[in-house]
Amino acid sequence: MTARVPDAPPHRRQGFGAFVRARAANGALVVQPRMGFSDPGHMRAGLTATRAARAHTVGTVTLDSYTRVGDLDAVEPALRAGTPLNGYPIVTHPGATTRAVLDGVAGPDFPVQVRHGSSLPQHIFRRLIDLGLDATEGGPVSYCLPYGRTPLASSIAAWQECTELFSHARDLGAEPHLETFGGCMLGQLCPPSQLVAISVLEALFFRAHGCRSISVSYAQQTHPGQDTAAVFALRRLCAALLPDVDWHVVVYAYMGAYPVTEAGAYRVLREAAELAVRTGSERLIVKTVAESRRIPTVEENVAALEYAARAATDNTTTARDPGTDSQTYAEAQALVEAVLNLHSDLSRALVMAFERGYLDIPYCVHPDNRGLTRSRLDEEGRLCWAETGALPLGRLVHTGRRREVTAAGLLADLSYLRRKMDREAIGAPPGTELTGSA
Missing domain, CATH: 3.20.20.240 (Methylmalonyl-CoA mutase)
Incomplete structure (x- = not known):
């Protein structure tokens, strides 16, 4: 496209x-x-x-x-x-x-x-x-x-x-x-x-x-x-x-x-x-x-x-566009439409969206962010919603049984890609702690 x-x-x-x-x-x-x-x-x-x-x-x-x-x-x-x-x-x-x-x-x-x-x-x-x-x-x-x-x-x-x-x-x-x-x-x-x-x-x-x-x-x-x-x-x-x-x-x-x-x-x-x-x-x-x-x-x-x-x-291979079948597309479209429907003036709509929690950034401590959402990594490393707060996602997101987001779990998620790439790049086994250059 x-x-x-x-x-x-x-x-x-x-x-x-x-x-x-x-x-x-x-x-x-x-x-x-x-x-x-x-x-x-x-x-x-x-x-x-x-x-x-x-x-x-x-x-x-x-x-x-x-x-x-x-x-x-x-x-x-x-x-x-x-x-x-x-x-x-x-x-x-x-x-x-x-x-x-x-x-x-x-x-x-x-x-x-x-x-x-x-x-x-x-x-x-x-x-x-x-x-x-x-x-x-x-x-x-x-x-x-x-x-x-x-x-x-x-x-x-x-x-x-x-x-x-x-x-x-x-x-x-x-x-x-x-x-x-x-x-x-x-x-x-x-x-x-x-x-x-x-x-x-x-x-x-x-x-x-x-x-x-x-x-x-x-x-x-x-x-x-x-x-x-x-x-x-x-x-x-x-x-x-x-x-x-x-x-x-x-x-x-x-x-x-x-x-x-x-x-x-x-x-x-x-x-x-x-x-x-x-x-x-x-x-x-x-x-x-x-x-x-x-x-x-x-x-x-x-x-x-x-x-x-x-x-x-x-690496010149292109991927197939999943179109409207994509979970990410469905969620993003719902968020965009919900905000645009709040007010004809987008400046006002953005303020209202954060006031109502239609937009809510996980782990963001700004006073204008409601802070009711949480995210986590699943077993395959995908970034998912753990708690959706007031996001207008309806039945699009099924968080299922809530998994508490702990400090240890958050720190593990924050360092997930670093640990994964360092280990895989040099062939180190899981759990290896790496420092410096290799």
Whole structure:
């Protein structure tokens, strides 16, 4: 299933979404790092290396935590002291500095996306527009509930303002692109149907406020078959609900506890690339062998990009779309329809959905999340609902006899994929504890 692409004005240069779509049309998977450094020279070197990698790549400028939460007063002292931040402080660095970072590197043949994590991102969007950057990501739900205590209604209002501002900035020269982070809620232990539903709902939110180029995300979970069905469900719902939007799917390599061995880390990344290829996804966010220990280097990011590109080329088999027979599709469709039926204004509908528990994220402690749902892994590693709270899933989900979710069981589920991949990658027997690289 391919995305419907609207006609673009002939004077526009190729933007982020159009670049990814063009590569996908030629059978290539676009791979992307999650890379951000506070030093401008280091950031430019990272972008240059990403562009030169033996893969079809796009660039990333990931912002630091201070900028994400709007604590700009803390950025300048850190920069003066030479203290490395965990990302690029795009609002604090002078515009001329960032333009020098991008000059001769970013362009139509190497678009750059800014990644941040802010629930109140007005300061970030204003700077992006000033710099002429036309691709970023996030969302009113996915960048609010997991990251702090900002009221959901405040995040939705902020993201509405930013989406409209960004969408109207078409004098940037290319169609502005927004990626929903909704398919990555908390990174793990959120059942696939809810990941799909929130990704679709955030995409609809972006469209409602003027965005015409959108990507929808899904984070690799714990079972390849279940993930395959989930991505197909995401594609099917987008095809039905976003017929007038240029959209594509981005898969994230597993965002939970990552393998501690090099072999295990590469095994997870290979399976993520294979998931993207199986489902016709157009882009993949990679992770590196260093994820379990520290922020990866430029060289480790490039190695991950090239490995994922090779894995995608070596495994070109596509899967069959299970269509409406998929359990994940049925659940996701029910969640989306329930939210859309709450109110004609999607901003209001999202607030009401969390108030009523129609959307409820397991293990999320945000005050606006009811916290009545629980999830667990079954015997085969599929992520299932243990308790559905007030989710509008009716007879779709049969939790049967309740299995109490214990602290020990939760910790085991959180580390399931890490342990499995580490053991299998090096042939260790079950129960083996692994540390370091192998």
